[in-house]
Amino acid sequence: MKLDRASTFDKQASGVVIAGHFNESDSYETIRPNGMSDWLITFTLDGEGYFDLDGREQRVKAGDVTLLKPGTPHRYGTPKGENWHFVWAHFVDGHMDINLLPSEALTNREIEQQAVRNRIYDAFRRVISDSRERGAYWHELCLGALREVLMLLVKQQTSGLDSRIEDTLHLLAQRMQERVRIEELARSVGLSESRLSHLFKENTGESIVEALNRMRIKQAALLIAHMNRTAAEAAHLVGFQNYNHFTRQFRKYMSVTPSAYGKSFRVKE
Template sequence: MRVNSSTEFDGQAYGFVIAGHFNEDDTYVTKRPQGMSDWLITYTLGGEGYFITPGQETICRAGDVTLLKSGLPHQYGTRKGQTWHFVWAHFSPQLMEPSLLPDENLFLQSVTIESTRKRIYHAFRRILSDSRARGDYWHELCMNALREILMLVAQKKRQTYDDRIGETLHLLSRHMKDPLRIEQLARTIGLSPSRLSHLFKENTGQSIVDALNQMRIRQAALLLQHTERSASEVALDVGFNNYNHFINQFRKRFGVNPSTFKKKIRE
């Protein structure tokens, strides 16, 4: 049986002890009967792992983020008959905003939205790279990546709508300038166009078209406010090929046309 114990070194002064990327068979186990002085965050990429804390056993699978509070006796490892592929990092809670840390001793959040999973993984990769390279501002870069992970987890925890709607909103924002093709969008999400449209309206109170137009108009207002681009240029920038339609949508949102909006904002 492979047993790991807590190892702390000079990085503790910065709030990070160690970060790693493991793919372990079922002989892997870490035991800390006295707990540890920092927090542990893990993100499971594949297989299954487990955490044992006083009175509780928790199983983590692909897409699960776990946060283990400092000072808590615990054991964790790979479930029998499984492998556990995961990334992890230790950090000092004193260096993190309390609002981003859960109250639970062991917190688990399942992330099913593929785009969010990718963001969390890429943030962990930055932590691994920066903590090893130790270049200028390495600690600040690590903490920023960790904050991103914790904010994504907190956002998921507070989310009130279906995960498929979260993925739809992400796709709309990424392809805001492209013509809207609900059939293609629904195929990507894994629903029929009618089911996606119904679910979207049920969860957001808006149609997909209205939500996309709102995104475009918000971005257009920012461009008018902070750049020297004309209203017609901004319309194309955000995906409106019909300028009159852009004006109508903008006036519906702000009560004035784009040119008047820009003049008032500048004044």
């Protein structure tokens, strides 16, 4: 058991204080009766941990991101018979967007989407590396990675989408140039083809094919406007095999033909 009556970390007013990667048995426990002067954020990779605030216990498990507010008396550790594998970081809120931080003393968010879990873990790994190396711009790099984690939490909380639909949208964005098969998408997110199609429409208001075409057209428009690509080049780069189909879809989403869209930007230049 570790009793922290005051934080012993090297306080840095400019951002991240310290970060680490722990894998702890059920003998692990930390008690801070006076809380801390900074935020604690943890991401549980495997096993189970707990946070206890004045006798109210919150269990955390794989995929959970937990935020503990400064000044909150607490106790946390590994439950009996368990092992807690997690990454963590301390940071001060003076350099973090206030709208990204929760108002509750303890906040726990369950991350169901595997792609988001991977992204959060990657961000923590960067925080740990940069906070230890302390090379050029280490504060900014750490804060940027933590800000990414916090934005992902806010995005999940406000999107209102089923996690399987979030996964599907992520796969569509990744595979934009490929020939996308709905049965493969369904298998990837653990649903039947018909169930995925129905749930996707219910959550987004459009079909999977419509969502994919919208993504492709938006990307094509960017390529035409800012990369000086021809309409035919843009169509190929975003995955359209048929140029006439690309033109029809472009007009549907952009209200003009690809060639007219390209000319409007060349005129401005």
